[in-house]
């Protein structure tokens with residue numbers, strides 16, 4: 001009997017302890033984690049140094065959230081069949097793997113879909129520079145007859161009729177009213193948060209990854225302009241694909257170059273379409289090479305299937321033309337004696353492999369898996 005009593009006492013004590021800890025646990029979990037609101041802390045993404053966010057469109061959690069819904073919404077296309085993400089898929093670093101994209105009625109676009117990354121540090125948009133900035137760019141695919149083919153008035157009308165959007169526009173911009181300007185502001189806010197900063201190359205820069213010997217040589221070659229007179233070997237890439245961002249200069253048209261894809265008779269219009277200057281014929285926007293291993297095929301027209309082909313192009317495939325970049329003309333790893341000879345970098349097979357290995361260092365699996373960029377409708 002004494003034994004039983006003792007046991008019951010133990011049981012009561014254990015039960016009390018259990019109840020107490022259950023309450024304690026609940027107190028720890030409660031209140032539920034609040035969704036952050038208001039001003040988005042820019043320093044979270046200002047990794048490559050300062051960039052200017054337009055003063056009249058500060059990033060907010062609500063604006064970014066709205067932009068993300070719009071980016072993944074097929075109601076932005078006339079027949080509700082495609083969204084921005086149809087041509088800019090996260091797993092392909094926001095490209096679509098095609099030489100030319102396919103619009104809402106199956107027609108092909110003129111150029112291949114650009115990767116959307118680190119746009120905070122770029123200004124002119126589109127391969128030929130025809131969008132003066134991101135805010136103007138994001139409304140172009142909606143209205144483009146081949147891409148989404150919908151007027152801005154239709155877009156506003158469709159979004160206003162949903163249950164979802166009026167409240168989201170109110171949360172982001174203070175009133176339920178939907179306007180093209182608010183659509184473009186929200187879309188650009190979301191796109192500005194697409195920052196790739198966790199590739200092996202970034203980890204190396206932060207002292208968290210030790211590159212192989214070949215990768216180290218690749219980094220060196222990529223960023224070095226060759227000077228054969230002084231015994232300095234280089235791949236010359238960093239002359240145009242600048243710094244850790246590997247994209248072109250953000251100053252007006254400075255980042256647009258003719259990188260030797262065609263000779264004069266077949267040279268594409270490129271930047272000349274925007275500036276009307278013959279000197280800009282065949283010049284295209286220098287793209288970022290971040291996640292480049294995921295974004296084949298390459299160049300504005302997707303002419304190269306592999307990075308090996310791209311490197312071979314720069315080494316031995318350069319076509320001479322009147323607007324060919326001077327940065328390419330004077331880059332060679334052998335002293336140039338005959339200036340009428342074809343332009344060649346003269347890299348060794350090992351050096352080409354080293355540069356290729358560097359390009360693979362720019363793949364950022366955190367970026368392509370980041371939940372903040374995923375489809376919010378799923």
Ligand code: HEC
Pocket residue numbers: 071076082083084085086087088101102103104109110111112113114115116124125126127128134137138139141142146147148187191285
């Ligand atoms: C039918 C496919 C398609 C759809 C849909 C599409 N895009 Fe694109 N996007 C492209 C193509 C192709 C390019 C390159 C166009 C060019 O340079 O002429 C591009 C370029 C861009 C660029 C320029 C990037 C740079 O570095 O210059 C941005 C930004 C962009 N798209 C955002 C969007 C947004 C936002 C949407 C939805 C509103 C969208 N795209 C819908 C195919 C598409």
Ligand code: HEC
Pocket residue numbers: 235236237238239240241256257258259261284285286287288289292295297298299300301307310311314325327328355
């Ligand atoms: C004179 C400036 C210049 C130099 C030097 C240069 N590039 Fe480029 N690069 C460009 C431009 C401009 C484009 C886009 C051209 C186009 O599509 O018409 C480009 C495109 C590319 C692409 C394709 C990107 C894509 O998204 O399709 C890769 C890859 C690339 N370059 C790698 C390199 C490598 C590697 C080197 C060094 C061996 C190099 N580049 C040297 C200007 C340059």
